[in-house]
Amino acid sequence: MLSQLFRDLLVETTVHAIPNWQDCRTHVNGVRNGTWERVVPIERPYRASFIAIVNDAEINSWLRDLVQSLVERFAVRLEFARVLAEIDQAATPRTVANPFDEVLLEADRPFVNxxxxxxxxxxxxxxxxxxxxxxxxxxxxxxxxxxxxxxxxxxxxxxxxxxxxxxxxxxxxxxxxxxxxxxxxxxxxxxxxxxxxxxxxxxxxxxxxxxxxxxxxxxxxxxxxxxxxxxxxxxxxxxxxxxxxxxxxxxxxxxxxxxxxxxxxxxxxxxxxxxxxxQPFTTTDMVSVIMQVANARNWDVTEQVVQVRIQDFHAIPRTLKERFKFLRGMLQELAAPR
Structure with a gap:
């Protein structure tokens, strides 16, 4: 999901790049025909209307298409390119079908236990x-x-x-x-x-x-x-x-x-x-995260190797921030081409 910072950037840049709401309606309907009338059934302020469009685009998974169309139309507006890059960077392939069981969230952020x-x-x-x-x-x-x-x-x-x-x-x-x-x-x-x-x-x-x-x-x-x-x-x-x-x-x-x-x-x-x-997570929980991602990505690593690496890391006391940083680093290392 797009952060509030980039959501605001998208909304503000759009209403300035397309100052007329009718023009914006035409653009949006060009990306998804009939969307404006479906999402904005009653007259409301332009900015509020476009926020509703962005909300719908996120929920129904066409936000990237919308931003890509704005990048192509307004190549000189680098803000749109920034938003598109943020969308692509945040996209992380899932490791399980059930989102409630996911251990690798947007921006490759591990989430443990x-x-x-x-x-x-x-x-x-x-x-x-x-x-x-x-x-x-x-x-x-x-x-x-x-x-x-x-x-x-x-x-x-x-x-x-x-x-x-x-x-x-x-x-x-x-x-x-x-x-x-x-x-x-x-x-x-x-x-x-x-x-x-x-x-x-x-x-x-x-x-x-x-x-x-x-x-x-x-x-x-x-x-x-x-x-x-x-x-x-x-x-x-x-x-x-x-x-x-x-x-x-x-x-x-x-x-x-x-x-x-x-x-x-x-x-x-x-x-x-x-x-x-x-509750604090354990080293066993950390092993589970690495192995869930490794199995989903078909990485060539054994659970024993992962256990040893994590145990060695905990030879001295570690803060929560250090433990998350270690997990991210190990995942990046395993994902690197060999």
Whole structure:
């Protein structure tokens, strides 16, 4: 799936290169006939319309065709070439048929073990499953890496993943505006009146919910990088209200994942929310990753050789980052022509 950085680059470059929406409609329909009318059935702002087109192109696997057509039409706009290169670089041949069992994700990023998380995501993506997942765990267990597996499996089931970092400590209206921006929805946000900050946050969540219903596109909101510094008043209430919407009215369209979220959930939501406690992976898990990829690629390497290499690497204590770097390096070494 295209990262938010390159998604924004594609959208902004397109609306500047093709300033007239009717011209853009003609171009899009030239790539996939009738797509504009199917994806944008009602009149909406041009930028929001093209975001909807990009979303559909990702979900239905024709994004590369769209970007390739823009590269050919606008050869001088190097931004399109950058987006195309990113798409090609991120494309990694699968090692298994079931995406929930994949160990080599986009950009050749290894993903080790986390079987409980894989099972929780199966439940989360199920129409009848829970709509909320809370991820936690001690340091050096790979909590933040959970995003890469989520971003791998969710689009294959029609979900667009939007990640929101809480490090900036956004106020409720700032977070709501960020969410609406990702949705491509141009909606005014209410200022706080005489009501409590919690009630104001609920009203902001209502605005986001209406935008999701109007678009009818499936979204997975991932809230990550909560710090030990408390969030501004109302921000946690906004997230909780969106999670409640996901469990109720927005069940067909929304899933919510939060990492290291410390606020208490309403009891009805707390009872059904999924939970994953990230655990460190073992050297045996690392061997399994290498061998799954090796078997899928028909590489000439034995499990014993892999075990020895990994054990030798762990002769001294290693950080999580070092272990992932070692795995990537070994995979690249095995993939190199001999």
């Amino acid at each position: 986390r079987r409980p998380l894989r099972n929780q995501l199966l439940d989360l993506m199920n129409d009848a499953g829970s709509a909320v997942l809370l991820i936690d765990g001690k340091e050096q267990t790979g909590k933040t890496y959970s995003y890469y597996l989520i971003n791998h499996v969710a689009p294959k089931l029609g979900y667009i993943v939007n990640k929101f970092k809480m490090t900036a400590l956004p106020k409720p209206d700032e977070l709501a505006a960020d969410i609406l921006g990702r949705l491509g929805a141009d909606r005014p946000l209410l200022s706080q009146g005489p009501e409590s900050v919690e009630r104001w946050a609920e009203k902001l969540a209502d605005t986001v919910a209406r935008a999701i219903v109007e678009q009818k596109s499936k979204r997975l909101f991932l809230f990550d990088e909560f710090s030990d510094t408390p969030l501004p008043d109302g921000t946690e209430s906004l997230i909780i209200r969106l999670a409640t919407y996901a469990d109720e009215e927005l069940r067909p369209y929304l899933r919510v994942v939060a990492m290291r979220f410390r606020a208490a959930l309403p009891s009805d939501l707390d009872d059904v929310a999924l939970r994953d406690d990230a």
